[in-house]
Amino acid sequence: MSFQASRPNLLAAPAVAWLLVFMVLPCLLILSYAFFERGTWGGVVYDFTLENFQRVVDPLYAKIFLNSARIAGLVTLIAILIAYPAAYAINRAPKHRQAMLLFFAVLPFWSNYLIRTYAWIVLLNREGLLNNLLRMAGYDGEPLSLLYSEGAVIVGLVYNYLPFVILAIYSTLSRLNPELMEASRDLGGGPVSTFLRVTLPLTMSGVAAGGVFVFVLSIGNFVTPALLGGGRFQMIGNVVYDQFLTANDWPFGAALGMVLIATMIILLFLQGRATAHASGERAGAPS
Amino acid sequence: MTVKNRFIATCSAVALLAAAPAGAADLVISNWDGYMAPDIADSFKAATGLELEVVNHATNEEIMGKLMASQGKGYDVVFVSSPFAEVLNKQGLAEPIDKAAVPNLANLYPEAAALAYDPGTEFSVPYTWGTTGLCYRSDLVAGTPDSWMNLLKPADDVTGKTTMLATDRWLMAAGLFATGSSVNESDPAKINAAKDLLIEAKKTLLAYDDTTFYSKLVSGEASLVHAWDGWCNYGIGENAEIKFIVPKEGSDLWVDTIVVMKGSENKDAAMKFINFILDTKNHAWAAENILYKVPNKAAMESLDPAIAAQYPNMAMAPAELTKLELMRDLGDAQKDYSRAVSEIKASN
Numbered sequence: 001m002s003f004q005a006s007r008p009n010l011l012a013a014p015a016v017a018w019l020l021v022f023m024v025l026p027c028l029l030i031l032s033y034a035f036f037e038r039g040t041w042g043g044v045v046y047d048f049t050l051e052n053f054q055r056v057v058d059p060l061y062a063k064i065f066l067n068s069a070r071i072a073g074l075v076t077l078i079a080i081l082i083a084y085p086a087a088y089a090i091n092r093a094p095k096h097r098q099a100m101l102l103f104f105a106v107l108p109f110w111s112n113y114l115i116r117t118y119a120w121i122v123l124l125n126r127e128g129l130l131n132n133l134l135r136m137a138g139y140d141g142e143p144l145s146l147l148y149s150e151g152a153v154i155v156g157l158v159y160n161y162l163p164f165v166i167l168a169i170y171s172t173l174s175r176l177n178p179e180l181m182e183a184s185r186d187l188g189g190g191p192v193s194t195f196l197r198v199t200l201p202l203t204m205s206g207v208a209a210g211g212v213f214v215f216v217l218s219i220g221n222f223v224t225p226a227l228l229g230g231g232r233f234q235m236i237g238n239v240v241y242d243q244f245l246t247a248n249d250w251p252f253g254a255a256l257g258m259v260l261i262a263t264m265i266i267l268l269f270l271q272g273r274a275t276a277h278a279s280g281e282r283a284g285a286p287s
Numbered sequence: 288m289t290v291k292n293r294f295i296a297t298c299s300a301v302a303l304l305a306a307a308p309a310g311a312a313d314l315v316i317s318n319w320d321g322y323m324a325p326d327i328a329d330s331f332k333a334a335t336g337l338e339l340e341v342v343n344h345a346t347n348e349e350i351m352g353k354l355m356a357s358q359g360k361g362y363d364v365v366f367v368s369s370p371f372a373e374v375l376n377k378q379g380l381a382e383p384i385d386k387a388a389v390p391n392l393a394n395l396y397p398e399a400a401a402l403a404y405d406p407g408t409e410f411s412v413p414y415t416w417g418t419t420g421l422c423y424r425s426d427l428v429a430g431t432p433d434s435w436m437n438l439l440k441p442a443d444d445v446t447g448k449t450t451m452l453a454t455d456r457w458l459m460a461a462g463l464f465a466t467g468s469s470v471n472e473s474d475p476a477k478i479n480a481a482k483d484l485l486i487e488a489k490k491t492l493l494a495y496d497d498t499t500f501y502s503k504l505v506s507g508e509a510s511l512v513h514a515w516d517g518w519c520n521y522g523i524g525e526n527a528e529i530k531f532i533v534p535k536e537g538s539d540l541w542v543d544t545i546v547v548m549k550g551s552e553n554k555d556a557a558m559k560f561i562n563f564i565l566d567t568k569n570h571a572w573a574a575e576n577i578l579y580k581v582p583n584k585a586a587m588e589s590l591d592p593a594i595a596a597q598y599p600n601m602a603m604a605p606a607e608l609t610k611l612e613l614m615r616d617l618g619d620a621q622k623d624y625s626r627a628v629s630e631i632k633a634s635n
Contacts (some may be wrong), residue, residue, distance in 0.1 A: 230450075
């Protein structure tokens with residue numbers, strides 16, 4: 001009997017242990033570095049200091065952080081605008097096709113992130129596919145400089161994280177009771193007002209989940225800005241990377257990482273609240 | 288890579304610190320990937336009967352982080368650039384070179400055995416050396432670039448077609464040399480002046496690039512790039528119009544070195560390994576295959592003259608190289624450099 005009761009916990013134990021030992025503990029260790037001094041040649045000198053946090057609020061890093069947030073925000077917005085119609089279309093497709101369509105949406109994940117990102121370099125560079133196609137179509141001006149720009153970084157991030165948003169929105173759309181939309185139409189709601197006043201509000205939890213996911217992944221990303229931005233656009237992830245791997249300043253990198261993690265936790269908390277609120281509404285909570 | 292992956296990657300790197308490689312091998316060597324012959328373990332075993340385990344590090348900073356955390360335990364021999372060899376010695380982690388056990392030291396150029404960071408190869412042995420300069424497409428650039436200013440304030444025809452190295456020391460070096468400062472400058476005002484120039488230069492750049500700049504030259508995406516001599520050779524190998532030049536304001540001399548760790552439990556084997564590398568044929572492998580100059584007189588003289596004919600910078604004499612400014616450890620000034628680089632990268 002007691003075995004019965006504790007079985008769910010037992011089943012979760014390997015995953016929990018894995019997370020604790022390989023994720024939580026090492027990350028706590030790294031975060032604790034934020035309170036110590038940098039060893040001149042790398043590593044950490046265990047003298048307590050708050051200097052690393054003073055440096056985090058330095059206008060230089062605040063500017064990089066805000067700029068990263070701006071880019072991540074744009075990526076999130078674009079990803080939602082593309083993903084919502086896609087998820088809607090998949091949900092409206094015949095049931096037997098939905099699995100296949102979803103499969104296509106996540107297909108890019110079967111290849112390596114770096115390879116997918118390099119593919120964009122092949123497409124966008126000055127001697128790349130796009131410019132060659134333009135030339136073949138009769139364009140004879142200077143080749144377009146599409147790569148190594150903020151636009152290229154945004155395109156790369158949207159492309160890489162779009163499937164997450166499609167999946168998140170699809171999962172709320174597919175759970176939506178079609179009778180609600182019918183009721184709206186029966187009560188005289190046109191397609192637009194039904195969508196805006198019934199479907200969209202009821203699927204906001206999916207939009208929020210997908211959006212937070214993309215935002216959090218984008219703001220800390222350092223590979224895409226390095227490759228598609230040509231290193232000319234520094235995001236906060238690149239600064240953290242540099243502190244650990246080239247500047248030998250682990251404590252400062254840890255302090256920056258702490259800010260990123262705090263941002264992530266706050267956003268996930270807000271999203272959790274929104275989801276709880278939405279499911280409360282769906283359960284018919286009195287207004 | 289995702290935030291989560293990044294942290295997992297970072298965390299696992301830390302986990303590795305605790306569990307440095309341990310195995311049945313007689314020697315554990317850490318080197319950059321591809322920096323030695325791929326069959327080195329076999330040929331070393333055939334020559335000495337000793338088992339070799341080669342592990343890779345991606346950057347100096349990575350291996351230094353591991354060595355600092357483990358106090359040098361877990362590795363017998365490491366390949367690091369000279370400023371880091373200096374640090375290992377200052378930290379008491381480098382084992383003195385046992386010259387009697389390394390007779391092939393006689394193969395080194397006298398200049399290479401008298402470099403300022405370690406005169407007399409007391410705690411390190413130079414493996415490769417070279418410089419940094421301009422690598423360009425002579426068919427796409429008008430005239431012959433001969434100054435850092437050709438890169439930093441480019442003429443109209445190359446604007447938007449230049450790349451610069453992004454690694455702190457070399458990015459700053461371009462600005463420092465152009466403003467008449469030392470590559471090891473620690474005066475904040477001079478570091479600032481270099482930074483301001485580099486911020487202006489950023490507006491004219493195609494990209495910062497440490498790894499694929501030569502292929503950008505080959506494809507014609509870029510026409511003038513900031514390059515290490517050896518890497519420019521990879522471009523020259525694909526297109527003979529690509530040339531390398533050391534700017535008139537001067538440049539740096541970089542040296543990658545081999546250091547035996549004080550914590551090694553098999554120092555005799557480590558010295559044998561160094562002697563093996565300094566062997567004419569083994570050391571020539573690096574010059575032939577990586578197209579880096581090696582400071583080994585016997586090895587350089589054994590090279591097919593066709594190599595120097597195709598890649599003129601391979602023929603730079605030791606005296607020419609040692610006229611350049613040796614890159615040294617910065618100590619605490621490193622902080623000013625990394626802040627300057629952050630400012631440059633964040634500017635727009």
